[in-house]
Amino acid sequence: MRQKANSPQLTNTEIFFQILKDPDRKSIIRMIWEFFYLYFYYGEFPRQYFSRYLFKKTRTNLLDYYPWKFLYNLKHFFNEKELCEVLENKLYYDFFYRQFNLSLPKILMYNHRNLFVIGKKNFVISSSGEFRTILAEIIKKNSSASDSVIIKKTYWSYGGDKVFKVYLSQISADPSRIDELYEEVTKSGFLFQETIKQHPLLDKLNPSCVNTIRFDTYIDPEGKVEVISAYLRMSYRNCEVDNVSLGGCFVGIDMQTGRLKKEGFSNLIDLGVTILTKHPVTNIVFENLTIPFFEEAKALVMKAASYMPGIRLVGWDVAIGVYEPILIEGNSDYDNTGNDLSEGGYRTNAVFKKVLQEYNVLKKQKTAD
Ligand SMILES: Nc1ncnc2c1ncn2[C@@H]1O[C@H](COP(=O)(O)OP(=O)(O)O)[C@@H](O)[C@H]1O
Numbered sequence: 208m209r210q211k212a213n214s215p216q217l218t219n220t221e222i223f224f225q226i227l228k229d230p231d232r233k234s235i236i237r238m239i240w241e242f243f244y245l246y247f248y249y250g251e252f253p254r255q256y257f258s259r260y261l262f263k264k265t266r267t268n269l270l271d272y273y274p275w276k277f278l279y280n281l282k283h284f285f286n287e288k289e290l291c292e293v294l295e296n297k298l299y300y301d302f303f304y305r306q307f308n309l310s311l312p313k314i315l316m317y318n319h320r321n322l323f324v325i326g327k328k329n330f331v332i333s334s335s336g337e338f339r340t341i342l343a344e345i346i347k348k349n350s351s352a353s354d355s356v357i358i359k360k361t362y363w364s365y366g367g368d369k370v371f372k373v374y375l376s377q378i379s380a381d382p383s384r385i386d387e388l389y390e391e392v393t394k395s396g397f398l399f400q401e402t403i404k405q406h407p408l409l410d411k412l413n414p415s416c417v418n419t420i421r422f423d424t425y426i427d428p429e430g431k432v433e434v435i436s437a438y439l440r441m442s443y444r445n446c447e448v449d450n451v452s453l454g455g456c457f458v459g460i461d462m463q464t465g466r467l468k469k470e471g472f473s474n475l476i477d478l479g480v481t482i483l484t485k486h487p488v489t490n491i492v493f494e495n496l497t498i499p500f501f502e503e504a505k506a507l508v509m510k511a512a513s514y515m516p517g518i519r520l521v522g523w524d525v526a527i528g529v530y531e532p533i534l535i536e537g538n539s540d541y542d543n544t545g546n547d548l549s550e551g552g553y554r555t556n557a558v559f560k561k562v563l564q565e566y567n568v569l570k571k572q573k574t575a576d
């Protein structure tokens with residue numbers, strides 16, 4: 208249904224041989240030693256040795272990077288499970304955050320199975336033909352903003368998995384795609400969102416999708432909100448979403464200057480041992496590219512974080528619009544391994560050090576209970 212970013216992926220054996228042949232790798236003896244050192248240090252399989260490219264000669268600060276399980280478990284000490292629904296359900300997220308006048312993408316329609324809601328009106332759609340008509344209507348009504356609509360699953364969907372973009376012209380030109388979409392949409396709940404128009408600079412960097420900044424924020428026990436880190440995600444495979452799991456890459460952002468760092472990363476299964484310094488399609492060099500409205504984007508996520516004090520570690524997706532940053536979503540269970548990589552090791556990050564300090568206290572408390 209999606210114009211899928213399905214280039215072939217590398218097998219573990221292919222990755223293994225790429226590492227062996229990588230001119231930038233450390234010596235075999237050193238790699239074996241470091242691998243086992245990390246294995247015993249953390250007591251878990253050190254996947255980070257590969258996924259954070261620690262086998263490369265330039266990576267000498269091994270202990271600044273954290274293994275997956277450690278990073279995964281840490282988040283759950285900071286976020287109240289009962290509250291997470293407000294972020295994980297994209298409809299509740301909109302209802303909750305809209306009251307604070309934050310800039311959010313506009314919802315044009317939503318549904319639960321065959322029941323659809325537009326504004327204050329609810330109605331039944333019982334055929335794909337009716338669905339096509341309504342879809343065309345909502346796009347036309349909003350045509351001053353965009354000639355397409357973003358359709359995304361309301362709950363329990365991550366990584367861009369159930370996010371689709373439909374252009375008005377496709378409704379008549381590609382009816383079988385819309386039929387498939389109708390089947391998918393009426394199985395559960397979806398929202399139909401206005402397509403964000405991104406800032407020209409980000410469009411130039413990669414025009415296939417809205418390239419978002421992934422920020423993570425921390426609320427300390429006194430309620431002080433801080434932004435931990437940020438990286439910019441973009442597709443490099445002409446995909447309509449920027450998620451790394453669907454063929455995206457990402458580059459860290461310097462928190463003080465709002466400029467892109469030098470190196471861009473993807474998954475080993477997609478790009479092998481290659482570290483990018485420019486966008487593979489547009490060839491735009493990452494280093495020092497200044498993100499527009501970066502300070503405003505930081506302020507936006509800090510405000511949003513402060514309104515939900517029971518969720519203290521959040522990964523936010525922020526689009527940079529033509530005139531302002533737009534908050535697409537917040538994730539209470541975000542993949543913080545990306546931040547570990549883009550920061551050159553989370554341990555080097557001053558705010559993350561505070562998170563770790565509190566984590567050690569919380570862990571001790573939990574063991575004592
Ligand atoms: N309203 C929108 N307009 C344009 N692109 C969007 C919009 N919403 C999402 N996207 C694109 O799809 C990606 C995934 O959307 P998101 O809502 O974050 O879903 P998921 O929970 O699957 O990550 C975004 O990072 C962005 O690239």
Ligand SMILES: [Mg+2]
Binds near residue numbers: 366367524536
């Ligand atoms: Mg997202």
